[in-house]
C-alpha cells in the first residue's frame with residue numbers, strides 16, 4: 001500500500017500501524033503457479049508429513065453432513081477427553097482456533113497500554129505481535145545459545161510485567177530447557193505475573209528426551225495458578241488446516257479467556273478431528289517415529305555436507321548458511337523445496353527446515369548439495 005492510498009491511518013489504533021504480520025510458509029500451490037514444478041517438498045511450516053490419520057479422516061467425513069449446524073461452542077466432548085487424558089477438570093481447559101488464538105487472548109485479558117510482556121529473542125513471532133496488538137510494551141530478552149535465558153527473563157520482570165511467553169521447545173530455534181531450569185524459573189516468578197508455557201512441540205520433545213528431564217507443563221498447574229500451558233493439534237496430530245488448540249490453567253483464568261473468545265470459535269469438523277486424533281495413539285506413535293528417523297536423516301545429511309545446525313527438540317531444524325542463506329533459499333525453491341527463511345526472526349543467516357517424509361528429506365538434502373555445489 002502506498003501512502004496516497006492510506007485513507008484511514010489516522011483513525012487506526014497507533015499500535016496496529018507498527019505490527020509486522022506473521023509470515024507463513026509459502027504454500028505449495030503458489031510455488032506450483034510460479035515455477036510450474038510438479039514435485040514439491042514443503043518443509044516450511046512444521047506440519048505432520050504423514051498428513052491426517054485415516055481414523056480422523058473417516059470421522060471428519062462423517063461429520064461433514066452436520067455442517068449446517070453451529071458447532072458446540074463449549075467443545076464439551078473434546079474437553080471431557082482432554083480432562084481425562086491430562087488429569088485436569090474441564091473448567092481448566094479453553095479451546096481455541098489454533099493455539100495462536102489462545103496466545104493472543106491471554107495478552108488481551110492481561111495486558112494493555114503501559115504494561116510489559118516478556119519473551120525471548122528468537123521466540124515465536126506471535127508473542128511480540130500479541131504484545132503490540134494490545135498496546136503493551138514487548139520486552140525481548142537476549143537469548144543464550146539460541147534459546148531462552150530463563151535467568152535473564154526473571155531479571156527482566158518489573159512492576160509493569162503482566163505476562164511472560166515461553167516456548168519449550170522454542171520455534172524457530174528448536175532449543176529447549178530442562179526440568180531443573182524450569183522449576184527454578186517458575187518458582188521465582190511473582191505470583192501475579194502470568195506465565196504462558198507454549199508446548200506446541202511437546203510430543204516431539206518428549207520423544208527426544210533421553211535424559212528424562214523435559215518438564216511437562218501439566219505437572220505444574222496445581223502448584224502455580226499463574227501458569228498457563230498452550231498446546232496444539234496442528235503439529236503431531238496433523239490438523240493444521242482445521243485450526244484447533246487448547247489452553248490449560250486455573251478455572252478463574254480460563255473463565256476470563258472464554259469470555260473473550262468468539263462464539264463458535266472452533267468449528268465442528270475440528271472438534272471431531274481433535275477428539276478422534278487424541279485417541280488414535282498408533283498414528284501418534286507413527287508420526288513421532290517418522291520424526292525421529294527424519295531428524296537423524298536430516299542431521300546426518302547436513303553433517304556429511306559440513307553444514308552446521310542448532311540441535312533441535314522439535315520437528316524442524318535451523319541450519320546455518322551464513323550470508324548465502326537467502327540465495328540458497330531461492331535456489332532451493334527452484335529445485336522444488338520450500339523451507340523457511342528466518343529474516344523476520346533476525347536470523348537471516350539461517351534457514352529452518354521441517355522434518356518431512358524420508359523422500360522429502362532426501363529431496364531437500366540432494367537439492368542442497370546441488371545448490372551448494374558440494
Ligand SMILES: Cc1ncc(COP(=O)(O)O)c(C=O)c1O
Nearest residue numbers: 098099100124171200232234245
Ligand atoms: C511455538 C508455537 N506456538 C504456537 C504455534 C501455533 O500453532 P497453531 O495456531 O497452529 O495451534 C506454533 C505454530 O507454528 C508454534 O510454532
